[in-house]
Amino acid sequence: xxxxxxxxxxxxxxxxxxxxxxxxxxxxxxxxxxxxxxxxxxxxxxxxxxxxxxxxxxxxxxxxxxxxxxxxxxxxxxxxxxxxxxxxxxxxxxxxxxxxxxxxxxxxxxxxxxxxxxxxxxxxxxxxxxxxxxxxxxxxxxxxxxxxxxxxxxxxxxxxxxxxxxxxxxxxxxxxxxxxxxxxxxxxxxxxxxxxxxxxxxxxxxxxxxxxxxxxxxxxxxxxxxxxxxxxxxxxxxxxxxxxxxxxxxxxxxxxxxxxxxxxxxxxxxxxxxxxxxxxxxxxxxxxxxxxxxxxxxxxxxxxxxxxxxxxxxxxxxxx
Amino acid sequence: xxxxxxxxxxxxxxxxxxxxxxxxxxxxxxxxxxxxxxxxxxxxxxxxxxxxxxxxxxxxxxxxxxxxxxxxxxxxxxxxxxxxxxxxxxxxxxxxxxxxxxxxxxxxxxxxxxxxxxxxxxxxxxxxxxxxxxxxxxxxxxxxxxxxxxxxxxxxxxxxxxxxxxxxxxxxxxxxxxxxxxxxxxxxxxxxxxxxxxxxxxxxxxxxxxxxxxxxxxxxxxxxxxxxxxxxxxxxxxxxxxxxxxxxxxxxxxxxxxxxxxxxxxxxxxxxxxxxxxxxxxxxxxxxxxxxxxxxxxxxxxxxxxxxxxxxxxxxxxxxxxxxxxxx
Numbered sequence: 001x002x003x004x005x006x007x008x009x010x011x012x013x014x015x016x017x018x019x020x021x022x023x024x025x026x027x028x029x030x031x032x033x034x035x036x037x038x039x040x041x042x043x044x045x046x047x048x049x050x051x052x053x054x055x056x057x058x059x060x061x062x063x064x065x066x067x068x069x070x071x072x073x074x075x076x077x078x079x080x081x082x083x084x085x086x087x088x089x090x091x092x093x094x095x096x097x098x099x100x101x102x103x104x105x106x107x108x109x110x111x112x113x114x115x116x117x118x119x120x121x122x123x124x125x126x127x128x129x130x131x132x133x134x135x136x137x138x139x140x141x142x143x144x145x146x147x148x149x150x151x152x153x154x155x156x157x158x159x160x161x162x163x164x165x166x167x168x169x170x171x172x173x174x175x176x177x178x179x180x181x182x183x184x185x186x187x188x189x190x191x192x193x194x195x196x197x198x199x200x201x202x203x204x205x206x207x208x209x210x211x212x213x214x215x216x217x218x219x220x221x222x223x224x225x226x227x228x229x230x231x232x233x234x235x236x237x238x239x240x241x242x243x244x245x246x247x248x249x250x251x252x253x254x255x256x257x258x259x260x261x262x263x264x265x266x267x268x269x270x271x272x273x274x275x276x277x278x279x280x281x282x283x284x285x286x287x288x289x290x291x292x293x294x295x296x297x298x299x300x301x302x303x304x305x306x307x308x309x310x311x312x313x314x315x316x317x318x319x320x
Numbered sequence: 321x322x323x324x325x326x327x328x329x330x331x332x333x334x335x336x337x338x339x340x341x342x343x344x345x346x347x348x349x350x351x352x353x354x355x356x357x358x359x360x361x362x363x364x365x366x367x368x369x370x371x372x373x374x375x376x377x378x379x380x381x382x383x384x385x386x387x388x389x390x391x392x393x394x395x396x397x398x399x400x401x402x403x404x405x406x407x408x409x410x411x412x413x414x415x416x417x418x419x420x421x422x423x424x425x426x427x428x429x430x431x432x433x434x435x436x437x438x439x440x441x442x443x444x445x446x447x448x449x450x451x452x453x454x455x456x457x458x459x460x461x462x463x464x465x466x467x468x469x470x471x472x473x474x475x476x477x478x479x480x481x482x483x484x485x486x487x488x489x490x491x492x493x494x495x496x497x498x499x500x501x502x503x504x505x506x507x508x509x510x511x512x513x514x515x516x517x518x519x520x521x522x523x524x525x526x527x528x529x530x531x532x533x534x535x536x537x538x539x540x541x542x543x544x545x546x547x548x549x550x551x552x553x554x555x556x557x558x559x560x561x562x563x564x565x566x567x568x569x570x571x572x573x574x575x576x577x578x579x580x581x582x583x584x585x586x587x588x589x590x591x592x593x594x595x596x597x598x599x600x601x602x603x604x605x606x607x608x609x610x611x612x613x614x615x616x617x618x619x620x621x622x623x624x625x626x627x628x629x630x631x632x633x634x635x636x637x638x639x640x641x642x643x644x645x646x647x648x
Contacts, residue, residue: 157600221590240589261586
């Protein structure tokens with residue numbers, strides 16, 4: 001662990017509600033009420049400085065919404081994100097790397113302009129020559145050539161585009177990077193290149209990562225601590241090794257059991273029934289109880305609180 | 321009935337070309353595969369390797385101007401690559417079923433799933449009554465594990481979740497009891513817990529019906545748990561083929577070796593992942609000799625001159641000079 005005593009980011013009771021009501025006239029004609037989607041519900045976590053916390057969960061669990069709340073792309077409905085003071089005394093600056101390297105780069109801009117945009121917007125360099133120097137330096141950091149700056153994004157493969165995204169995110173010298181599924185659009189051999197690059201940058205630049213992924217093997221490789229989300233809530237949070245050695249929440253166990261493992265395939269697995277319920281109408285009590293093998297009457301009525309375990313894990317389950 | 325030993329599908333030296341104004345792109349170059357009845361053959365590779373193209377060529381669904389420029393495709397001994405559109409329509413659905421990646425776009429949103437199933441069942445079964453069709457549709461939905469099939473049959477695709485929709489697509493593929501199913505990334509759009517349900521279902525159906533399955537995916541984990549044999553593709557060619565356990569545990573081709581080593585393990589954590597530098601060549605710039613030579617650590621002078629063909633290696637077959645007289 002490279003983490004020091006202080007936390008880079010503290011997220012406290014974060015809430016985000018989306019209004020997903022039908023248009024006004026439809027509501028009037030069909031007598032529908034308003035409907036709300038509670039995408040993030042009372043989420044709290046800390047990311048240690050220089051460390052990496054990962055959020056995992058299936059689609060619709062709210063992990064990407066948390067990423068956007070942390071970077072300020074969404075405003076929270078409740079709770080807050082507190083960044084620790086950074087180098088200059090002001091709160092740490094955060095940047096984001098997006099999932100799809102095909103959609104997140106402007107196809108009409110040359111790469112050097114894409115990377116220079118944050119420098120120009122934030123007026124981080126005085127003149128054009130300094131900006132070009134910095135762009136060249138950034139291209140070098142992510143393993144591209146200075147000459148690549150004159151090309152357009154379509155001339156690059158997916159992995160190289162993701163390197164451009166990383167260079168753009170690093171342009172403003174952030175100390176905190178939010179990575180929303182940075183490798184899920186990439187092939188495995190290229191994924192390894194990007195993960196290695198991200199680990200190297202973390203060591204060299206002292207970056208702190210909030211890493212979002214649905215791929216547990218990638219998460220295991222990258223993170224110091226993992227928070228598992230289900231229907232907008234964190235159900236278990238533990239250090240990586242603790243979580244993999246001793247998963248406590250039944251949902252975490254389900255996730256770990258269902259991922260196919262190349263090295264130890266389970267060809268005769270029992271087919272687990274059930275699906276994630278609609279987040280528009282989450283089940284009462286513990287939201288996992290309809291799929292849970294341990295569920296009892298209590299789980300349908302009473303929502304379990306996150307409790308601290310002796311080994312440092314936090315679990316929201318009555319029977320953990 | 322099939323006689324023993326006759327493969328369900330045999331692809332011999334298949335070549336697919338796409339002419340364009342700059343010349344001709346060879347998307348598949350000399351691809352040979354066989355699948356036995358009741359066997360699941362996994363086809364893996366990175367994007368652009370030609371794995372989906374192989375599936376499309378077998379189904380006769382190549383997008384123009386792409387066309388088969390060489391080789392042959394035999395379904396239970398009968399050549400199907402030379403059939404006309406009309407005859408191919410009879411083969412598709414009745415003899416070869418298809419499952420595609422995105423279950424939302426493979427179903428018609430304007431018809432109930434029952435109507436779509438009935439259409440397929442009637443299309444391929446003569447003299448079958450309306451009531452029999454409906455009963456068969458309900459039976460199919462039950463078989464793929466949809467709860468309450470008698471009510472669900474009258475629902476529209478949007479009323480199903482992603483995993484349930486993929487089950488409906490599988491039911492459609494099974495409707496005419498095909499000999500072969502081509503499943504192109506059937507679980508990629510699904511969450512892991514649902515993915516396990518779908519691959520389990522495919523395995524069970526394949527065993528129960530003796531259907532051969534060609535499972536196209538980029539996910540090695542899915543292959544490890546589902547397939548019997550695996551073919552690894554790179555830049556339009558099969559570079560390694562063999563029993564799944566041996567190919568994944570003791571890969572012979574340097575590309576497969578690199579690919580396996582670059583997957584982060586679930587069991588233990590390593591400081592640095594193995595990486596294969598560079599990326600797959602584009603179709604208009606495939607290197608002379610072995611297409612993997614710019615990224616290969618074992619490449620020798622011969623790899624830049626001559627193209628290797630599949631030869632027996634330790635586990636199965638690999639297209640690499642290491643197994644045929646060395647790289648010098």
